[in-house]
């Protein structure tokens with residue numbers, strides 16, 4: 001059984017699943033990836049097999065092996081490792097939950113099943129409850145991502161009374177821009193020690209104001225250090241610096257959003273910034289073009305996000 005930990009807080013990197021050019025999982029770089037997150041980005045929590053990790057595009061046995069590799073490599077280096085175990089099949093989800101418990105993960109997270117969908121809150125809670133019960137010693141997080149699942153049950157509604165149904169319920173990963181819903185999740189659960197983890201990186205500062213206790217996101221793989229500076233500024237109530245950091249991060253994200261931003265792009269950006277090969281994504285995702293990588297590299301340099309800036313000072317727009 002995993003030892004009880006304190007509430008998950010701060011940045012959580014949604015890990016990429018590195019792949020070889022042939023589309024197999026490249027386990028060999030995961031050790032290096034852990035060190036990079038901890039040493040270069042100051043990020044000590046990870047969220048494995050989620051959206052960014054192409055979790056739903058992996059086979060069950062691949063998901064188990066990926067989770068195991070992160071737990072093994074992360075031991076004594078990372079604070080918390082949450083494994084996403086959501087699946088369309090309740091049985092598979094339970095199997096993944098049991099496996100996460102067996103390997104010593106620190107928590108599990110689940111999205112709503114998105115093909116045959118739960119059509120109201122009670123049905124969704126019943127599904128989540130069955131998964132959580134398969135790993136009764138592990139903290140359980142609901143992963144709310146309505147734009148991808150199509151399940152639009154409000155998180156605030158879902159949280160109402162959830163601990164009576166799911167005793168291991170520990171928090172929410174909220175990947176949506178509805179700050180009314182997010183704020184009410186926080187407001188209505190102040191007496192509980194839930195983790196409120198925001199999942200829209202470009203808007204994190206607004207969620208901090210609403211009471212987010214941490215954040216899970218793809219960009220913390222390579223903008224973790226910058227985002228940590230924003231969290232520190234917020235913590236010391238230096239809101240103008242915090243806003244500068246958020247704008248700086250937004251400038252980069254806005255740039256890539258206009259080029260088309262998703263998991264394939266995240267893999268390419270992380271390869272560029274970390275130097276660790278993340279490889280191509282798996283179908284139905286497509287590898288990004290060379291042109292995308294070139295544009296992003298120039299932007300990263302101009303923002304001084306790459307450590308080997310070789311641009312003339314006049315072309316720099318660095319963030320303080």
Ligand SMILES: CC(=O)N[C@H](C=O)[C@@H](O)[C@H](O)[C@H](O)CO
Nearest residue numbers: 051175199200201202217218219
């Ligand atoms: C849909 C998606 O993948 N969301 C990620 C996590 O929830 C975010 O980290 C975004 O990648 C990020 O906010 C950039 O839009």
Ligand SMILES: CC(=O)C(=O)O
Nearest residue numbers: 014050051052217218
């Ligand atoms: C971004 C995120 O949380 C995920 O990849 O699942």
